[in-house]
Amino acid sequence: MKIIVLHRIPFEKIRYDQIIDHRLNEVYYFCLPGHSSDLPDDANVIIVNNDTFLASELIERYTALLVDADRVISRSEYDLIEAAKIREFFVIPGDITTEILPLRNKWTMRYRCKQQEIPQPDFWHPLEFIQSPQREGKFLLKPRAEASSNGIQVGDYAAIKQAIFALKDYETMMVEEFIDGVIYHFDGWLNKGEPLAFVSSHYIRDCLSFSGGTPLGSVQVSTEAAHVSLVTRTLAALGYENGSFHFEAIKDTSGQFWFLETAARVGGAGVAETFHLRTGLNLYHADLRYQIYGMPPVCVPLLNGVFYGWFIYPAHRLHSDYTLSFSPANWSENLLHYQCNAGICSKGVISYSPDRSPLSGVVFGGQEQISQTIESIFNVCTVVEIS
Numbered sequence: 083m084k085i086i087v088l089h090r091i092p093f094e095k096i097r098y099d100q101i102i103d104h105r106l107n108e109v110y111y112f113c114l115p116g117h118s119s120d121l122p123d124d125a126n127v128i129i130v131n132n133d134t135f136l137a138s139e140l141i142e143r144y145t146a147l148l149v150d151a152d153r154v155i156s157r158s159e160y161d162l163i164e165a166a167k168i169r170e171f172f173v174i175p176g177d178i179t180t181e182i183l184p185l186r187n188k189w190t191m192r193y194r195c196k197q198q199e200i201p202q203p204d205f206w207h208p209l210e211f212i213q214s215p216q217r218e219g220k221f222l223l224k225p226r227a228e229a230s231s232n233g234i235q236v237g238d239y240a241a242i243k244q245a246i247f248a249l250k251d252y253e254t255m256m257v258e259e260f261i262d263g264v265i266y267h268f269d270g271w272l273n274k275g276e277p278l279a280f281v282s283s284h285y286i287r288d289c290l291s292f293s294g295g296t297p298l299g300s301v302q303v304s305t306e307a308a309h310v311s312l313v314t315r316t317l318a319a320l321g322y323e324n325g326s327f328h329f330e331a332i333k334d335t336s337g338q339f340w341f342l343e344t345a346a347r348v349g350g351a352g353v354a355e356t357f358h359l360r361t362g363l364n365l366y367h368a369d370l371r372y373q374i375y376g377m378p379p380v381c382v383p384l385l386n387g388v389f390y391g392w393f394i395y396p397a398h399r400l401h402s403d404y405t406l407s408f409s410p411a412n413w414s415e416n417l418l419h420y421q422c423n424a425g426i427c428s429k430g431v432i433s434y435s436p437d438r439s440p441l442s443g444v445v446f447g448g449q450e451q452i453s454q455t456i457e458s459i460f461n462v463c464t465v466v467e468i469s
Contacts, residue, residue: 083152084108085374088135088165090158091366092435093120095354101370110147112140134160137167148172155373157347157366159229162186176373177346184320185346189226189256191320195341198319201312202341203259203332208246211257216240220260227254230350230432231293236260263334265289265342267300268313268327269349269357271368271379275314275323278381279363282309283356284333286393286456293432295399297441299456300352301391302360303449308339316341325372326365328353351434352392352444359390359418359446390418391452394434394442395465397426403468406440412462416455418444440465 085102089111099122102109110126111118112135118127128147132139135156141148148154154174156165163186166179184190192205206214208223221242223235235245242257249255265288270280286299313329328349330342348354348365358364361384368379395406403425410417420443421436436442441463445452 083374084150085110086148086151086154086168087111088154088156088158088161089113089121090117090156090161092437093122096157096366096370098370101367102374112144135164137164137171140164140168141171153374155370157369157373159186159345159347162346181321182346185322185344187226188224188343191343192256192258195316195319198315200316200319200341201339203261205259206257208249208252208255208257212243212246222258222260223255224258225254226256229345230434231289232432234290234293236290261332261334261340263332263340265330265332266309266339267349267353268309268329268331269353269365270313271326271363271365271381272314272317272322273324273378275318277310277314278379279357279361280305280310280313281357281360282306283353283391286391286453286460292394292396293398295396297393297395297460298351298434299391299393299460300356301445301449301452301456302356302389312339312341313344316344320344322346324378326369351394352442356390356392356444359444360384360388388446389449389452391445391456392443393445393456393459394436395440395463396432397438397440398430398432400427400440400465400467404440405466405468406463408441408459408463413445413455413459416445416447416451418446420444 085107110128111121112128112130114130121127149172151174154165154168156162162182163179166177166182169176170178184194192202195202216239220236220238223242223245225233264284266284268282271278281302282305283300283302287296292298312331325346326348327344329344331339332342333339348369354365363379363381371377408422410420422441426438426440445455
């Protein structure tokens with residue numbers, strides 16, 4: 083089999099070689115500049131000198147290589163659409179654009195869910211928002227096709243209206259009502275519309291605060307029927323039936339869940355590792371196996387009653403050297419592992435990778451224990467820049 087990989091997720095996290103036999107298959111890794119150093123020395127690497135993968139350019143430059151490919155694999159959020167375009171052009175099996183778009187473009191996603199009456203915050207086209215009467219409360223101006231809370235602005239009606247006037251392209255953005263509450267993420271594997279594996283978690287702090295420079299954590303909680311119902315209803319409305327999912331919702335002060343967004347891929351940061359610890363299922367490997375061979379994973383009931391959580395400190399707001407006082411012995415009872423890095427500079431790029439963080443780790447124990455552990459770490463350990 084000839085397999086083309088648009089490589090962006092770190093190799094050590096996804097480990098293609100544990101699913102794809104490189105001796106029996108012809109495998110090529112397309113890499114952006116600076117993204118190939120983690121691949122094995124004997125890998126077939128093609129450097130694409132661009133900021134991102136563009137299907138039109140890859141088709142034009144590498145037709146001879148792509149024309150007889152059996153699979154085109156991409157598991158990064160940013161490359162799902164481009165991989166689908168390549169498959170369509172060369173008639174390669176796998177997801178196509180119309181299947182991926184509702185799970186990638188937030189406007190299409192939310193509009194389809196509105197048609198199916200999925201509970202979600204109100205949302206508007208930017209031009210519709212500025213032409214409507216003034217509204218009370220807070221709102222978010224957000225890109226339709228970004229991830230990791232990139233490019234989101236929060237403010238009242240006047241602030242968001244002013245930000246809209248500064249836009250160069252209204253069609254790439256949307257406005258959303260801001261709802262106070264706790265943000266949950268539900269992760270797992272869907273087979274013919276039904277979850278084979280499902281783990282519920284909620285964030286400590288949130289991804290938007292992380293983009294502003296605040297550490298982020300997540301803790302697993304018991305799964306409720308309302309969690310599964312919201313996920314299955316929403317993914318059905320989006321036409322998604324098979325594969326991994328990362329789904330975010332907010333629980334307001336009255337206990338109501340509101341759909342925020344979802345993706346047809348594995349969640350970032352410590353999601354995959356803690357999911358694996360709780361269920362025994364490696365979502366990255368399940369993803370690859372399904373994309374290549376069409377095989378859903380074999381799942382077992384939850385391995386034990388232990389809950390897991392993860393935490394990570396951001397580096398994208400750091401502009402100089404820093405100090406971080408962290409004494410792992412203080413949390414040894416619930417700290418599974420941690421990673422400290424000195425001199426990390428991500429040059430303004432938001433990253434959830436432990437290698438791009440001053441401090442990250444995984445905790446374990448009861449639901450309350452892991453939540454208290456992460457909160458304690460956040461209260462005690464702060465990053466201080468050295469001017």
